[in-house]
Amino acid sequence: MKRSKSEVSTIALLHTEEKQEIALRVLLERNHCNKEHFFNTLYNTVLLFMLQQICTAMKKDIAVRNWVKHKYFSQPDNIRTTQEIVLQLCGVQLSEAEATTMNQWIQAHLEKKPYRKPISEKEKQTLLLRQSGRCACCGKEITIHDHYDHIIPWDLVGDELPDNVQMLCASCNQEKNSKVYFTLQRLVVAPLPLNFAG
Ligand SMILES: [Zn+2]
DSSP states (O other), rough: OOHHHHHHHHHHHEEEEEEEEHHHHHHHHHHOOOOHHHHHHHHHHHHHHHHHHHHHHHHHHHHHHHHHHHHHOOOOOHHHHHHHHHHHHOOOOOOOHHHHHHHHHHHHHHOOOSSSOOOOOOHHHHHHTTTTOOTTTTOOOOTTTEEEEEEEHHHHHHHHTTTEEEOOHHHHHHTTTOOOTTTHHHOOOOOOOOOOOO
């Protein structure tokens, strides 16, 4: 049976995608990267990209922010409303479970205060204890004089989410800044060595 040109190129593309998926799995295996952890982090990062896009759209244009607020006000079914907002602003269809998470994040953004909530030494101690006295990212030993960080950047969700804080060493915190892809990046590539001598 003769195949049309577009049919052939689609088959070739699928074949490449399949090969790439295998190549990625082999790459992860070769570098002892836990596949389940990798795909969970990738999935979370994809959702965070959508949140960032929605927050940026609301920040850039007050009409968009008002439209989002009006949607939630006029349609109290937050899950369906969130699905509609994400479809409009990101062009992505979310499942109910995904929209439930995204709804919490968008609500946090809408309720975000213009200032950061101060953290007490006691709260830092509790976090440090939970992290066995180590940076949540690189595992280096740290103290309460090191950095306090919002896992989902403060710019996006403020202090409105529970369990969204961790302690980091100064260099990880500086590198993370407000990058939503930081956890994924760190999972794949280690930071450059400080010294190339020799
Ligand atoms: Zn660190």
